[in-house]
Amino acid sequence: MTRVKLCGVTNEADRDAAVDAGADAVGFIVDVPVDTPREVTVDRAAELVAGLPPFVSSVLVTMPKSVQAAMALQREVRADTIQVHGTLPPEYVGGLRSRARVTVVAAVGPDEAVEYADHADAVLVDSVDDAGGGGTGETHDWERTREVVDSVDVPVVLAGGLTPDNVADAVETVGPYAVDTASGVEREGGVKDHDAMEQFVARARAAGAGEAA
DSSP states (O other): OOOEEOOOOOOOHHHHHHHHHHSSSSEOOSSSSOOTTBOOOOHHHHHHHTSOOSEEEEEEEHHHHHHHHHHHHHHHHSSSEEESSSSSSSSHHHHHHHOOSSSEEEEEEEHHHHHTTSSSSEEEEEEOOTTTTOOOOOOHHHHHHHHHHHHHHSSSSEOSSSSTTHHHHHHHHHOEEEEEEEEGEEEHHHEHHHHHHHHHHHHHHHHHHOOOO
């Protein structure tokens, strides 16, 4: 079964709607050096994480300058998983993994994914910008990501421009462990479309199970 993460949640209503839609994980963006309407403060992220029910994973999404900075954020947010984008080299991601005592996901482009897979619990393959950040809303070469899935021994999460309209094709092409979307299920920047979240989860799951959505 293909798992689903809904990311860039900024408020309680959208968090609860993500849970109701059946999301396996909900992501909260904190302390990133890029301009995004999905970023929340550390205190806000901690509040949103604390309100998630059991068995729905919380994900701290950040672009830390150091392992220490990532760990400091985690101590405040108390998420189940840390997802780091682009700012830490592979060996630093490995250091974070060994010290943080939570799951560590490296979010990188397709060309870097294999290298990072040796140092992270999972790799999230995204369409990245020049700063190494994801959330571009653009798709990338899914066939290339399929090669990553076939090449590594850790779970691969597919992100980058995924919407309810294309997620089934993406799952069928790539065969990822999970899919991730943020802007693809929004009414406007930082505000989710609850119907779109439901459709995204249902279509990802159906494609992962080989069923018609």
